[in-house]
Amino acid sequence: MTSTPRTSTARPVPGPRGIPVLGSLPQWKKSTAEFLLRVQRDHGEISRIKLGPQEVYLVSDPEAVGRVLKDNNGNYVRGTLYEQFRIVMGDGLLTTDGDFWKAHRRAVQPVFLRKAVNAVAPYVVDATREMLDEWEERARRGEPVDLVTETLRLTLVTLSRSLFGYDVRPAVPVLKDVVDNVIEVMFKHGSVTEMLPSWIPTKRNRTIARDRRIFTRLVTEIREHHAATGEGRLMELIEAATDPVTGQRWTDDEVRDEMLTIYLAGHETTAVSLLWTLLSVANNPAVQTEMDDEIARVLGGREPGADDVEELPYTRQVIDESLRLYPPIWVYPRDAVAADExxxxxxxxxxxxxxxxxxxxxxxxxxxxxxxxxxxxFDPERVKERPRMTYFPFGAGARMCIGNFMALLELRIAVAMISQRFRLSLLPGNFIRYGDTSVSLRPMSEVLVRLHPRDLDGRHGQAPSVAVGA
Ligand code: HEM
Incomplete structure (x- = not known):
């Protein structure tokens, strides 16, 4: 709902001065996260930043965040910066507004409701077990694993099987390439090629076109598989969805864009979050021990089911804390339709x-x-003490992440199962830096970890050397 500004002051908004013409673009491009953290520290919770021809307002004051996402959210639309996402993802839930968005959200919502996502649990368990069985083999051979590749594969396989009824494993390497490109393209802010129209065959535009072709082929396969088998509850909803005005089924383009949106928004985020949780736990032996005790007490060595995850409050707090320090969607834009305060x-x-x-x-x-x-x-009494909108890894209000229950279920199951069977330690000399020029907070390079099967080690915990930083 749009509401009028409460007062109308003309106080100048503080912010970095930057250099002529470019403003703060050079610092933004060098390390966006570090730059934005510095801006908050030096200029406060509302600041104005000049990025070349554009000006943006960085907002972290909790009241103001609440106003943008909830209280006055009708005034804030996806806007110009989301255009980068639209070029790649097309018109899906993440990139659209108004009636189109509302109809699409309503159509797919049923599979994402708190109770409904419990159906995803067995898929997470199966995919995690498959991964851990492979890890046993690799541990026996003394081979490290790349946590970036492993977590991405796990969440992609889980999402595809549980929502679309499709085993995506043979396509994982190709899709990883596509996702890498997409993420790079979406947040290359300020480059000249970004300003050129999509029909000009720049390298960037050719890559986007190729990736969309690859994804279109995959969508066709998934739809054919669904037509033949009926598998995939989300696929069922998408195939049955109609336009509320015309009553027509979604067009092929609408189906493709929504599937692409859910594939991209759903697996990369969860993978990044799992990765940072595992690294943070590996780096904090006391946390590992407290979590192990809880998992052992509740599960006693068996695999978790959907009902068990509610019995793992500390494990949930570990994940919450990882989402605090390393929120996968770490920055996102809105445009103000009318002036606001x-x-x-x-x-x-x-x-x-x-x-x-x-x-x-x-x-x-x-x-x-x-x-x-x-x-x-994240102890309940400490959560109560904090103002609202100091913590929002899944967004808030009407546009809050549709997959939040699914992600939290997936993460608790995967973290518990991995901890039951392995300790991880980073290969010596590695320093993990997050990819803060990208749309997600994925580390900048591969993350090679050594696997220590718990029964082979015969130890409760291990003090690995993990160096993590911005
Ligand atoms: C830890 C995992 C995840 C994180 C941190 C995360 C974060 C977010 C955030 C912050 C937004 C809001 C963006 C904005 O308001 O501009 C969002 C939206 C969205 N997310 Fe997630 N997400 C996660 C997992 C998932 C999963 C598992 C799915 C689906 C399977 C999903 C699908 C979506 C979709 C479709 C939207 C757009 C919703 C709308 O505008 O109606 N996400 N996510």
Missing amino acids: LGGYHVPAGSSVLLSPLVSHRNPRHWDNPEAFDPHR
């Missing part, structure tokens, strides 16, 4: 607003020692 500052109509869970989640005003990994921040 945020945190006492006037924001003109048409302004681009940036919300950053990463910046908000490390705000020292609300988080003591924000860089430290401490799952007890």
